[in-house]
Amino acid sequence: MKLKLTTLALGALMMAGPAMADLVFPDLSYRTGPYAAGGIPFSDGYNDYFTLINERDGGIGGIKARVVECETGYNTEKGVECYESTKGEGALIYQPLSTGITYQLIPKVTADGIPLHTMGYGRTSAANGKVFSNVFNYPANYWDGASGVINYLLEENTGDIKGKKVALVYHNSAYGKEPIRTLEELSKKHGFELSLLPVDHPGQEQKSQWLQIRRDRPDYVVMWGWGVMNQVGVQEAANIRFPMENFIGVWWSGAEHDVIPAGAKADGYKAITFHNVGRDFPVFDDVQTYVVDKGLAAGAGDQIGNVLYNRGFYAAMLAVEAAKKAQEIHGVADINPAMMRDGMEALEITQEIMTELGMPSFGPSFSVSCENHGGPGLVGMTQWDAETQTWSMISGFNPTDSEVIGALVAEDSAAYAAEANIEERCN
């Protein structure tokens, strides 16, 4: 008890820091633990974009952005600790990069009035802005990803995948279970056979799942993995000589570190995406000049142009654009979380804006509204070339099955609204 009290006093002393007049962007990152391989590049990209904005443009609307990094280790308890310790500093937006932490933060941020942006992860039905006032998941969500994969297969098979067998290898958690409902609906609609193969955390043990794939011989395998599960999945697919071009990952299963360990055998592996890949964008020259050359790069600084680095970069870009929008709407530079939320709800990303930022075609064009927090859900396909060790887009950003997804979003968000006693907004 005495130990507790002294640490209480010690901590209280540290908590009472001065109030800063910065725009605070917490980065709940994970550079340790089984999912660090994905967490590091994302966090580096997120940090570097804010550094770039500070160094090149002098901040957002003249006010410097400050990134407060907090290590979660993909652990929900540490996520809570990070959220509580950073929210007092005037955090404008949270991007936890973890579906588990997202589920915890959804009610908390709504109560605290802070926006939460879960880009391509989290609770899919948060796309319904009528129910989820403070949660955004533009430009695309899991169900867009699932539908995008099926659309791609339809295109490959000239519109008919009746009787084809599709196996879903998924992380046995909230994250991995998300696409199942959509895929089941789509399988009814298009007549393909769906089989489900769960892989338990952390995903190193997949022998039996791939043995089953070898026996059932599905035409396509879709993977919903994260962290070490991806590398193992690609390696196992290579081991049973599953044709890589018929193996499609979600965007969390399509980064360099997922495929490099399998070497040349991973050639042709595909992954769906909602933003562009590679480093052929003018903005990365600025990153080199203003961030890397000045020695300000986050982490080891070796991740620039990686798929997940780009995603973190893109996430930060969307946050900065939303902050600019908020400044514009409210006419003040020093915005608060509520204003940031308004900015996100009014966000519009066009090709002109992206070109202006030196990121032409980096993502799809989209706009957010009060009702729709999820954007139009445009997704594209990328493919791995093992020889040049690069991912490249093999399709444009195409629309997904909004009919099926819209119905599911409405159903799931209505269930949440009933559970949490939420009245619909935007009426």
Place this chain on the structure above:
Amino acid sequence: MFYREAGDFKLSYVEDSQTFPIRFDRYRYFAVLAVAYGVIPFFVNDYWVNAILLPFLIYAIAAIGLNILVGYCGQVSLGTGGFMAVGAYACYKLMTAFPDVSMFIHVLLAGGVTALVCVLFGLPSLRIKGFYLAVATLAAQFFLVWLFNRVPWFYNYSASGQINAPERDVFGILVTGPNAPAWATYMFCLIFLTFCAVIARNLTRGTQGRTWMAIRDMDIAAEIIGVSPLKAKMTAFAVSGFFVGISGALFFSVYLGAVEVGEVFGINKSFLVLFMVIIGGLGSIFGSFAGAAFLVLLPVVLKVVGVDMLGWPTDIVAHFQLVIVGALIVTFLILEPHGLAQLWRVAKEKLRLWPFPH
């Protein structure tokens, strides 16, 4: 000087057999209670409650539960995470099925359900001991997590398999959900901790605790003098399950608010609570508190010192945390195999003689 029996005369049997027979000890206990109930609730904010106090209170309940089983009755269990999950899911099902019932009742019932499950998985302890029992409880851990992941009824058929705590109140004051005030969640858990600690302390002081300890020290001898191993072991599993279930229910409903069973109640949780018991001190209620405080506070303190004060990169601090916590555990176990509780006892002895140790 402190903790002296001298001059502390007992005039009745009741006085003689009270929990804290030494006057100084008793006052210290009341002082701690007074601070915990009368001072802290007025000063806490969200950060203190959610990051430090709630995990400490809840882990302390779990540690008391496990200590009864491992420390007092000598039955090694690696299923704590799974049993906490039972408490959490029982609480969730009750909360959603009977929204108007007070949370106190839900949490107690969740503890009761866990006690039943715990007894069921404790049955093998009648035939197997030691490491073999550890393996049997390990099976419970994996089975329970698998069950809650597998059967949609437990998570009310939600798409993601997560369970979310809806807003529930106690006498009109919210204790779960995001709008619950910090002091209310703190008080709610504190009341349960006090309740559990008082029950555990009194159980272990009486006949029941003595039969458990007899079984722990030598089961054959205990049986010969008339202790029923069936009764002793099953009650230990039941009481332990009750406390662990309460902690699981609070962990889910009050602390986290949303739970994914594999991540939150995995094997790591079982080990964490077991470490708390071992570091705190086997067979000591105070040890359960000390162990929980140690393992909850240390990472937070290291983070505050490393990241906020020294400004080190977060990943370095996270790695250092593992090294330092590991090293401290090893050091503690070498220097004081009986845990923090023994350090406390030694300190009390020293204080008693201070400042004239001869």
